[in-house]
Amino acid sequence: MTWVRRNRPLLLVLVACLGLAAWINLPLWQELGGSDARAQALPVAPAFRAGQRVLMLSPHPDDETLCCAGMIQQARRAGAEVFVVWVTPGDGFEFDAALTERSLRPGPAGLRELGNARADEARRAAAVLGVDEAHTFMLGYPDGGLSRLFTVNYARPFVSPRTGAQAVYVRGALTPGHPFTGQALEADLNSVLGRVRPDVVLAPAPQDFHADHHTLSYVAVRLMAARGQVDRLRFWVVHGGLEWPLPKGLHLREPLTVPPRARNLPWQRVPLDAAQVDVKLRAVRAYGTQTRVLGRFMEAFVRSNELLSPQSLPDAPGPVSTGGERDVRGLPGR
Numbered sequence: 001m002t003w004v005r006r007n008r009p010l011l012l013v014l015v016a017c018l019g020l021a022a023w024i025n026l027p028l029w030q031e032l033g034g035s036d037a038r039a040q041a042l043p044v045a046p047a048f049r050a051g052q053r054v055l056m057l058s059p060h061p062d063d064e065t066l067c068c069a070g071m072i073q074q075a076r077r078a079g080a081e082v083f084v085v086w087v088t089p090g091d092g093f094e095f096d097a098a099l100t101e102r103s104l105r106p107g108p109a110g111l112r113e114l115g116n117a118r119a120d121e122a123r124r125a126a127a128v129l130g131v132d133e134a135h136t137f138m139l140g141y142p143d144g145g146l147s148r149l150f151t152v153n154y155a156r157p158f159v160s161p162r163t164g165a166q167a168v169y170v171r172g173a174l175t176p177g178h179p180f181t182g183q184a185l186e187a188d189l190n191s192v193l194g195r196v197r198p199d200v201v202l203a204p205a206p207q208d209f210h211a212d213h214h215t216l217s218y219v220a221v222r223l224m225a226a227r228g229q230v231d232r233l234r235f236w237v238v239h240g241g242l243e244w245p246l247p248k249g250l251h252l253r254e255p256l257t258v259p260p261r262a263r264n265l266p267w268q269r270v271p272l273d274a275a276q277v278d279v280k281l282r283a284v285r286a287y288g289t290q291t292r293v294l295g296r297f298m299e300a301f302v303r304s305n306e307l308l309s310p311q312s313l314p315d316a317p318g319p320v321s322t323g324g325e326r327d328v329r330g331l332p333g334r
Contacts, residue, residue: 091115
């Protein structure tokens with residue numbers, strides 16, 4: 001690609017900086033308990049059961065696969081029904097749109113097209129995992145804007161600075177034209193909860209670095225508490241800090257280690273067999289718009305286990321953030 005060739009020095013510098021950051025952070029990551037031994041010693045999570053209704057809350061297309069592709073397969077194998085809701089279409093990742101448009105300054109139209117492309121990828125990845133399209137919901141709210149929706153834009157529409165949109169536009173959305181407000185998003189989530197009636201809700205933990213993730217966590221806790229069902233929540237992390245998970249790239253036989261930002265949670269491990277790992281890798285690679293930029297990061301989640309916590313807060317007080325960490329996918333609009 002002409003754009004890549006022209007900007008190769010800049011891309012090489014970026015890759016080198018990310019590699020150096022990971023190398024510098026490795027000793028601290030190990031010191032904080034992110035070791036293979038600790039991961040292997042975690043208790044095994046309770047198995048899914050026939051007849052359960054499992055709802056996956058995914059802030060962006062690909063989060064459901066990175067955190068929980070193995071769990072989704074295991075739930076279906078056990079006879080549970082699995083549903084996936086994507087809250088945003090991932091239309092704010094400007095690095096990706098820059099490659100798509102071959103421009104250093106992708107415009108709003110290109111970012112909206114990226115949102116539609118990622119929504120299509122999400123449905124393909126769900127199909128790889130065996131989730132029926134009728135069990136999926138694309139809400140289409142602004143990537144990188146969820147915290148605004150539940151603060152200053154709870155009632156007044158938010159205008160996305162990336163796409164220029166102020167209402168749901170993505171193809172196949174649950175409620176096309178809904179304004180970008182916290183009220184509208186909350187109504188859509190309540191609608192999905194009412195239709196699915198989940199026994200288990202897989203949600204991002206509040207310790208997750210990405211603002212969309214921890215905002216969705218707070219909203220999920222509030223909505224489930226209003227239903228008297230907060231005990232049905234189970235938590236996961238994708239943006240765990242300190243370049244987690246390390247090492248990057250494919251390490252199929254290695255365990256996924258405890259994320260430093262959430263090291264005090266009562267983690268449980270979900271062991272995956274070889275077939276489940278293979279399907280997870282295929283689902284990850286269904287996100288072609290993402291893997292061409294973040295492939296080594298995304299493939300680092302394809303391990304011999306996944307992690308789940310029955311609580312969003314530790315039993316004993318302790319720091320949530322290690323301080324000073326950076327996560328490339330935690331940047332606004334990733």
